[in-house]
Amino acid sequence: MKKLTCIVCPNGCALTVEGDADRIRVTGNLCKRGEQFAKEELLHPVRTICTTVRTEFAAVPVLPVRVSAEIPKDRIKDVMQEINQVVLKEPVGRGDVIVPDVLGLGVDVIATSSLLRYLKKESTGKENEGRKLGSKKEEEHDE
Numbered sequence: 001m002k003k004l005t006c007i008v009c010p011n012g013c014a015l016t017v018e019g020d021a022d023r024i025r026v027t028g029n030l031c032k033r034g035e036q037f038a039k040e041e042l043l044h045p046v047r048t049i050c051t052t053v054r055t056e057f058a059a060v061p062v063l064p065v066r067v068s069a070e071i072p073k074d075r076i077k078d079v080m081q082e083i084n085q086v087v088l089k090e091p092v093g094r095g096d097v098i099v100p101d102v103l104g105l106g107v108d109v110i111a112t113s114s115l116l117r118y119l120k121k122e123s124t125g126k127e128n129e130g131r132k133l134g135s136k137k138e139e140e141h142d143e
Contacts, residue, residue: 004041006034017042046070049079050112053098055088060115063088065098068108078103091116 006013006029015028015038026038040046048070052062071079082102092098092111099109 002042004038006037008033008037045073047073047076049076049083051080051083053083053086053088053109055116057088057091057116057119059119063092063116064112065109066112067102068110069106071105071107075103075105079105079109083109088116091119093117 002017004015004017006015009031011030011034013029013034015026015034017038018025018027021043024039024042026035029035029038048067050064050066053065055061055063065083067079079102082099086098086109088098093114093116094111096111097108098111101107102109
């Protein structure tokens, strides 16, 4: 037996899920969406990620990003490792793809702020039309 709180609608139903992958029984839901949520959460849990990436700009050392769709819960750590390797070298705007198809999951990491683009506009007096993306931080080896 597993207890969940449904997040699909504002009701926040207290759900009880019993059974196994072949036969799942959900109680406590006020609508069918709650039942579907509980089954998906039990069989294939997914999450979204909102975080930041580093930049080379002193005035904006980090920029907020998110994944463009939900990812499997068990891949969060792997996706975060990829995101943590990114260092933005060029101004980007909200919606620009920072990491395309991260780890082959069919999900992009996208910028959620145009702060770098506005910073560039203020310093040069014109909008940056390019969409150069971040690069993975180069590892330094002292050999």
